[in-house]
Amino acid sequence: MALTAPPVTVPLPRAPIGVPAPDPTASWYERVLGWPVAGGPPAQLVTGVRFDVLELPADAGAAVLRRPLATGPVALMGRRMRFLVAPGSAEELEGLLDWLEWGGVALDLAALGAGGRITAPAPPGPLVGPGENPRGAAVWLRPPEQGCEALLPALPAPGQGSGPGRCEDTAGPGLVRLVAAAATECHRARLRRRTDPAHRIGTGIPAGGQPRFS
Secondary structure (H helix, E strand, O other): OOOOOOOOOOOOOOOOOOOOOOOHHHHHHHHHHOOOEEOOOOOEEEOOOOOEEEEEEHHHHHHHHOOOOOOOOEEEEOOEEEEEEOOOHHHHHHHHHHHOOOOOOOOOOEEEOOOOEEEOOOOOOOOOOOOOOOOOOOEEEEOOOOOHHHHOOEOOOOOOOOOHHHOOEOOEOEHHHHHHHHHHHHHHHHHHHHHOHHHOOOOOOOOOOOOOOO
């Protein structure tokens, strides 16, 4: 009489020991937007490749967002707001501030370009309510979409003028106009902090990480 061997159960493959699981945030940026990501967790978005970043205090940034001004994606992390701008814009900031007659003024306005990194906000999804988002975590105020790089604030193309009134071009909103607004609001915010004690530690951003639009 023939003997029948019992069925063999093959265990499911296991992840290699010591290899961390993929970061879903990093995977989303690489897969959906095609943006280079480094480090983590938390994942870091590499600047100077698909975009540069204009960074300023959150209270000044909230004032910029209240203006009728076109921008690209905008992120908030703690007391700093980050406006995504076209690659190469970081190198133009100092010259633009001089041209706009803000050179030498302490504005707390900076730019990140080639070789820089910012903490990747959580991918766009349902709005985060008050108390649901860790304090100081990076969040999108104006989230990115596929192909948004083509519409980032940039300098005008050659022959299209370079003044604040002529800085719109077919590639996207003008970098000059955005820098002018950011410099003005940074200066105003600095003066407010000097004269109003309530603004010395405030950011203009209420609980929940969303700016006041009025």
